[in-house]
Amino acid sequence: MDSVIVSKGRMFxxxxxxxxxxxxxxFAANHGRFRSTWNWCAFFFGPVWFLYRKMYVWAMVSLAAGVIPYLAIPLMIGCGLAGNYLYYRDFLEKSEKVEDSYSPDIQDKMLALAGGVHPWAKLAGIVPVALFYSLLFLSVVVPMCLPLLRN
Structure with missing residues (x-):
């Protein structure tokens, strides 16, 4: 398995x-079974990180679950703990699919297309985060300052 990670991993x-x-x-040493690790980017930017790493289903699941009250913090922790493993599973699934579907001469190129990153996802993540902090500022700080402005 280590040779697969080395040979295909760089492309993916x-x-x-x-x-x-x-x-x-x-994860390979653990026979592919789950083992918790920590990923700060997945913790802080779950849906955006999943999009950045081309894991669309997990991006939608984490985005939908993140809007449910009292689920956002446990979801962030879950993304931080399981993000690396979910990415590993995504790598295994996509590399196997590419190997089964394409001739060896184009497998590296197809693996790079299946994996890799979406650089635009970083920018897409900045907008909601900025919006969130703007709304937080408007809903917390501004009402605190209103009594001072009235005097």
Missing amino acids: IGPEYYYYRSMFRQ
Whole structure:
């Protein structure tokens, strides 16, 4: 399995290859079973991180679940704990699909297209975060200042 991670991982992962190679090796050593690790980006930016890493189903699930009251914090923790493993599973599934569907001469290119990242997702993540903090400011700080402005 380590040879698969090394040979296909670089094409699939793209940026931060060495970080994820280390994580993937841990999961492979555990026979592919879940093992909690921590991913700060998945914790803070769950849906955006999933989009960035081209895990569309998890992006939609985490986005939908994140709007349910009292579920946002446990969801963030879950994304932080399981994000690396979910990415590992995504790598295995997509690399197997590419291997079964394409001739060896174009597998690297197709694997890079199936994996990699969406750079635009970072920018797309900035807008909701900025909106959230703007609304937080307007709903908390401004009402606190209103009595001072009346005097």
